[in-house]
Amino acid sequence: MAIKNSEQIDYWNGEVGQKWVRQADRLDALLEPFADAVLQAASLKEDEYVLDVGCGAGALTLKAAFQVGDRHGALGVDVSRPLLSLADRRAAERDALPPRLKRPTPLSSGPSDLSML
Ligand SMILES: C[S@@+](CC[C@H](N)C(=O)[O-])C[C@H]1O[C@@H](n2cnc3c(N)ncnc32)[C@H](O)[C@@H]1O
Numbered sequence: 001m002a003i004k005n006s007e008q009i010d011y012w013n014g015e016v017g018q019k020w021v022r023q024a025d026r027l028d029a030l031l032e033p034f035a036d037a038v039l040q041a042a043s044l045k046e047d048e049y050v051l052d053v054g055c056g057a058g059a060l061t062l063k064a065a066f067q068v069g070d071r072h073g074a075l076g077v078d079v080s081r082p083l084l085s086l087a088d089r090r091a092a093e094r095d096a097l098p099p100r101l102k103r104p105t106p107l108s109s110g111p112s113d114l115s116m117l
Contacts, residue, residue, distance in 0.1 A: 005079075008079060009079045012078075012079055012080035012083065013079070013080055013081055013082065017080040017081070017082040017083055018082055020056065020057070020080075020082075020083060021057065021082045021083060021085075021086050024057045024059075024086055027057075028057070028059040031059070032059070035059060035060040035063060036063075038060065039060070039063060039064060039067065042064075042114050044064060044067045044068050044113070044114060045068070045113075046067075046068060046069045046071075047068060047069060047071045047072060048068045048072065048113035048114065049068065049072035049073065049074070049075075049113050049114075050064040050065070050068060050072075050073075050074035050075070050113065050114045051074075051075050051077070051114070052064065052074060052075065052076040052077070053077055053078075054077075054078055054079075055076025055077060055078050055083075055084075055087060056076075056078060056080070056083045056087070057083050057086040057087050057090065058076050058083075058086070058087030058088075058090050058091060059090075061074045061075070061076035061087065061091075062074070062087075062090060062091060062094060064114070065091075065094075068113075
Protein backbone atom coordinates (compact mmCIF):
# COMPACT_ATOMS: atom_id res chain seq x y z
CA MET A 1 0.00 0.00 0.00
CA ALA A 2 1.47 3.35 -1.02
CA ILE A 3 1.14 6.30 1.38
CA LYS A 4 1.29 9.75 -0.17
CA ASN A 5 3.71 12.22 1.38
CA SER A 6 0.95 14.83 1.63
CA GLU A 7 -1.11 12.40 3.70
CA GLN A 8 1.81 11.95 6.12
CA ILE A 9 2.25 15.71 6.36
CA ASP A 10 -1.43 16.18 7.21
CA TYR A 11 -1.35 13.24 9.60
CA TRP A 12 1.66 14.43 11.63
CA ASN A 13 0.49 18.04 11.67
CA GLY A 14 -2.96 17.11 12.92
CA GLU A 15 -4.24 15.48 16.09
CA VAL A 16 -1.58 12.73 15.99
CA GLY A 17 1.25 15.27 16.07
CA GLN A 18 -0.39 17.13 18.97
CA LYS A 19 -0.95 13.89 20.84
CA TRP A 20 2.67 12.82 20.29
CA VAL A 21 3.81 16.17 21.74
CA ARG A 22 1.59 15.70 24.82
CA GLN A 23 2.97 12.22 25.37
CA ALA A 24 6.54 12.88 24.20
CA ASP A 25 8.28 12.08 27.48
CA ARG A 26 6.46 8.78 27.84
CA LEU A 27 7.05 7.83 24.19
CA ASP A 28 10.73 8.76 24.43
CA ALA A 29 11.11 6.49 27.46
CA LEU A 30 9.37 3.69 25.57
CA LEU A 31 11.58 4.15 22.48
CA GLU A 32 14.82 4.80 24.34
CA PRO A 33 16.11 1.20 24.06
CA PHE A 34 15.73 1.40 20.27
CA ALA A 35 17.39 4.81 20.12
CA ASP A 36 20.28 3.50 22.19
CA ALA A 37 20.60 0.43 19.92
CA VAL A 38 20.76 2.69 16.84
CA LEU A 39 23.46 4.84 18.41
CA GLN A 40 25.42 1.85 19.61
CA ALA A 41 25.36 0.32 16.11
CA ALA A 42 26.42 3.66 14.60
CA SER A 43 29.35 4.10 17.04
CA LEU A 44 29.52 7.79 16.31
CA LYS A 45 32.79 9.59 16.67
CA GLU A 46 33.39 13.10 17.87
CA ASP A 47 33.18 15.66 15.02
CA GLU A 48 30.98 13.49 12.82
CA TYR A 49 27.78 14.99 11.43
CA VAL A 50 24.39 13.31 11.84
CA LEU A 51 21.22 13.80 9.81
CA ASP A 52 18.07 12.49 11.52
CA VAL A 53 15.22 12.35 8.99
CA GLY A 54 11.83 12.11 10.71
CA CYS A 55 13.35 13.28 14.01
CA GLY A 56 10.00 13.94 15.67
CA ALA A 57 10.54 15.61 19.05
CA GLY A 58 14.29 15.17 18.67
CA ALA A 59 15.16 12.73 21.46
CA LEU A 60 17.48 10.67 19.25
CA THR A 61 18.85 13.74 17.45
CA LEU A 62 19.86 15.30 20.74
CA LYS A 63 21.47 12.12 21.99
CA ALA A 64 23.44 11.91 18.74
CA ALA A 65 24.39 15.60 19.01
CA PHE A 66 25.75 14.93 22.48
CA GLN A 67 27.92 12.11 21.13
CA VAL A 68 29.42 13.98 18.17
CA GLY A 69 29.96 17.29 19.92
CA ASP A 70 29.69 20.84 18.72
CA ARG A 71 31.76 20.98 15.55
CA HIS A 72 29.11 19.69 13.14
CA GLY A 73 26.42 18.36 15.46
CA ALA A 74 23.22 16.67 14.45
CA LEU A 75 20.43 18.05 12.32
CA GLY A 76 16.89 16.77 12.76
CA VAL A 77 14.35 17.27 9.96
CA ASP A 78 10.68 16.46 10.05
CA VAL A 79 7.40 17.40 8.41
CA SER A 80 5.52 17.95 11.69
CA ARG A 81 5.40 21.54 12.94
CA PRO A 82 4.25 20.62 16.47
CA LEU A 83 6.98 18.00 16.88
CA LEU A 84 9.70 20.23 15.43
CA SER A 85 8.60 22.98 17.76
CA LEU A 86 9.08 20.68 20.77
CA ALA A 87 12.43 19.47 19.36
CA ASP A 88 13.52 23.08 19.03
CA ARG A 89 12.48 23.91 22.61
CA ARG A 90 14.34 20.87 23.87
CA ALA A 91 17.46 21.82 21.91
CA ALA A 92 17.28 25.39 23.23
CA GLU A 93 17.00 24.09 26.81
CA ARG A 94 20.21 22.15 26.26
CA ASP A 95 22.00 25.46 25.58
CA ALA A 96 21.89 26.07 29.32
CA LEU A 97 23.80 22.84 29.88
CA PRO A 98 27.46 22.03 29.17
CA PRO A 99 28.63 22.86 25.60
CA ARG A 100 28.46 19.28 24.33
CA LEU A 101 24.68 19.40 24.76
CA LYS A 102 24.25 22.48 22.62
CA ARG A 103 21.53 22.88 20.03
CA PRO A 104 22.12 20.69 16.96
CA THR A 105 23.60 22.74 14.15
CA PRO A 106 22.99 22.25 10.44
CA LEU A 107 25.85 21.65 8.06
CA SER A 108 25.45 23.77 4.95
CA SER A 109 27.02 21.37 2.47
CA GLY A 110 28.51 17.93 2.11
CA PRO A 111 27.25 14.50 3.08
CA SER A 112 26.49 13.46 6.63
CA ASP A 113 28.50 10.74 8.38
CA LEU A 114 25.30 9.07 9.55
CA SER A 115 21.73 9.46 8.23
CA MET A 116 19.03 8.00 10.47
CA LEU A 117 15.68 7.41 8.74
C1 LIG B 1 6.88 7.44 14.57
S1 LIG B 1 7.47 9.10 14.55
C2 LIG B 1 9.15 8.86 15.09
C3 LIG B 1 9.81 10.12 15.55
C4 LIG B 1 11.26 9.96 16.02
N1 LIG B 1 12.13 9.41 14.99
C5 LIG B 1 11.34 9.13 17.27
O1 LIG B 1 11.91 8.03 17.22
O2 LIG B 1 10.88 9.60 18.33
C6 LIG B 1 7.66 9.35 12.77
C7 LIG B 1 8.11 10.76 12.40
O3 LIG B 1 8.38 10.79 11.00
C8 LIG B 1 7.95 12.05 10.50
N2 LIG B 1 7.75 11.96 9.05
C9 LIG B 1 6.79 11.28 8.36
N3 LIG B 1 6.95 11.44 7.04
C10 LIG B 1 8.05 12.24 6.87
C11 LIG B 1 8.72 12.75 5.73
N4 LIG B 1 8.31 12.51 4.49
N5 LIG B 1 9.82 13.52 5.93
C12 LIG B 1 10.25 13.80 7.19
N6 LIG B 1 9.64 13.34 8.32
C13 LIG B 1 8.55 12.57 8.15
C14 LIG B 1 6.70 12.34 11.30
O4 LIG B 1 6.35 13.71 11.30
C15 LIG B 1 7.08 11.82 12.68
O5 LIG B 1 7.65 12.83 13.48
